[in-house]
Amino acid sequence: MSIEIRHIVFDIGRVLIHYDPHIPFSRIIPDDAERKWFFANVCTHDWNIEQDRGRSWREAEDLLIAEHPTHAESIRAFRKYWHEMVPHAYVECVSIMESLIAKGYDVTMLTNFASDTYKEAQKLFPFLTLPRGVTVSGDTRLIKPDVAIYQTHAKSFDLDPAATLFIDDSMVNVEGARAAGWHAVHFTDPQTLQADLLSYGLAV
Numbered sequence: 001m002s003i004e005i006r007h008i009v010f011d012i013g014r015v016l017i018h019y020d021p022h023i024p025f026s027r028i029i030p031d032d033a034e035r036k037w038f039f040a041n042v043c044t045h046d047w048n049i050e051q052d053r054g055r056s057w058r059e060a061e062d063l064l065i066a067e068h069p070t071h072a073e074s075i076r077a078f079r080k081y082w083h084e085m086v087p088h089a090y091v092e093c094v095s096i097m098e099s100l101i102a103k104g105y106d107v108t109m110l111t112n113f114a115s116d117t118y119k120e121a122q123k124l125f126p127f128l129t130l131p132r133g134v135t136v137s138g139d140t141r142l143i144k145p146d147v148a149i150y151q152t153h154a155k156s157f158d159l160d161p162a163a164t165l166f167i168d169d170s171m172v173n174v175e176g177a178r179a180a181g182w183h184a185v186h187f188t189d190p191q192t193l194q195a196d197l198l199s200y201g202l203a204v
Contacts, residue, residue: 005164006106012111013111013112017121023087042068043074047063061076086124108131108135111134135157147179147180162181
């Protein structure tokens, strides 16, 4: 590939750190069917993404508790036990990121994350402070795959879209980056990521 990549942008959840809300909820709601129903009907993906867009947890909890008063304790448990949902980093991926930084590549991060839980994640995973900076959806009130968040990130960090490579575990977000004029790869595992980087002339 004859493209010169000067900027590398990492997603965070499920690329650098593991995220799984079932970890604490397997204890909070032990019955599999009941827990599946809870995530499908109460603390849904669509509900959670609004915190990534900037809605406060208090407002989010009040909204759901008004609709599902008998599930109030479980609803509040989502934020209360959030730290258990991010139990570990993906060490090999963090190594790749650190290697790129050490080699002088311009590395930033772009993530769908609630503002307060991102600050918590930085304390749990200090390597999140190593890149040049981060765009957090909860702070910008924009979320991937909206093209506007990629444009905001590029403007904030003075990135040339045509020289930018984005790494995300969600194909929809990869497509969003491409719609913004970036290069992008779909993250599946560290070995594939290394091969993808190499195809762009980025050795780690």
